[in-house]
Amino acid sequence: MSETTSRFVVSADWVEKQLGTSGFKVVDASWYLPAHKRAAKDEYVAGHLPGAVFFDQDAIADHATGLPHSLPSPEFFAVEVGKLGISETDTIVVYDGMGFFSAPRVWWMLRTMGAKDVYVLDGGLDGWKAEGRALETGTATPVTAVFKPKFRADKVIPFETMREIVDDGSAQIADARGAGRFTGEEAEPRAGMRSGHMPGARSLPATSLSTNGRFKDVATLKTMISDAGIDLSRPVVTSCGSGVTAAVIMLALESVGHDDNALYDGSWSEWGSRQDTPVATGPAEAIKA
Template identity: 40%
Template sequence: MRTSALISTDQALKLINEDNAIVLDATIDKVNEKMDNSKLSLIPNSQFFDIEGVFSDHKSGFPHTMVSPEQFSKETKKLGINQDSTVIVYDRWGVYSSPRAWWMFRYMGLEEVFVLNGGEPAWKAAGLPIVDDYRTPEAQGNFKAKPNYEWFISKEELVERLGDDDFTITDARSSGRFHGTAPEPREGLRSGHIPGSKNLPFDQVLDGINYQDDMELQRLYEGKIDSGKQNIFTCGSGISAAIIALGAYELGNDYVTIYDGSWSEWGADTEVPVEKD
């Protein structure tokens, strides 16, 4: 039976008490806002899922590029993650980078992975215990990545498929960046969007620290995704694309594909087409 990827604090409490549970803080800084790490505020038994460090391919030239299956396996084993682990991911913003961690695990073949809706702020607001340090895993895990390529698309494949009608593209950037009326925060990138894509700014699918309810999500995604097609999500660097991808998953779309290079790659390549409207 298909289960939701989003869990409440009550559901997280039950999962965390299972023997095979792994709790991961997947926090990263936002583009123009940094998290204060001078005093950590964490859910008990958390480990750090280092998206910008060991879980990014720094040789790619683009931010947050997905690592190889071998690298992913190596680093998840260090976190004590096994083939049968249940992984609970959260971030200290509420919902920002935790969906990226969720997508990475799903792409690499782990199905029992969940995002805490509202993250650490929701946990704290519920009056649940907070700690100020990460735990050290007791033993090495045995997880081995087996990528599911329906969750991932490259620039080359996307270029080849432009003009086909068997997929949708939804862009999580702001309206101004999507339409080319606002500058890109990264230097050297053209303005505009991938031809044929639709715009759904990621902050619209959130209600403060939580996701919008299903009724509002249905309204927001209307005309942008199609359950009978492959739904591809993109953004600036692959982080907020995962936010709207998770929203689409919650609406019943089993395979949500992320264009990992996103605008950091597409906007820098003068050989690929760009639309402005």
């Protein structure tokens, strides 16, 4: 890894050298929208990185919220991740099919729950396959481990706090959805949701932060964040459709040295489906001097 690369992003060459070593764990965190026409679990069974376990983001979740794949309690998370053979002291590499779509969400979850050495595979599974690297098939049967959670509540924003942030502007809001959904020109993929964005939010589409499954270099990330109207000297809350790609912005922020950030877990699935929340349309509002 060079100084220009995110310290949280690792190459396939590096991962390949670590495979099978003590305390090194690989996690397939693939998750897709219906529009992708890909089945994450089926793809995992058909071929995954050697030794990788499958992290089901819809199963390892709080099912009582009525929202998709909400962050579960630390206790539930610890039990389920322990079943995957993962400890908070392991070196963990997370990947998804495309590179930087759903893997950053599990990277963020693991770190929020207390794991320290967590990374994302550059290029994802698609890149690994394209380079002809080894794959395993079937389902892994890991030895259960003990994951001792140390929950960082400051990294998660609940709805009531999000309302306060929108009202008082105490933190900046970075929206990872596509530009059309942000402006309200495109309908939301989930039924019953209004289109648009939270007043004061800035648009920073998650898909813009990587190219062909490769995360952009630190200098480029910093420029993109600044160009979106986000001040790196102030706190930032990230949001998206359902809390998944908001973590891609979290990865970008942490990569450029910004750690005063948190993720709004309910994201637009919560905000846009309610009738008592303000919604703005059109481009982001002009920044006041």
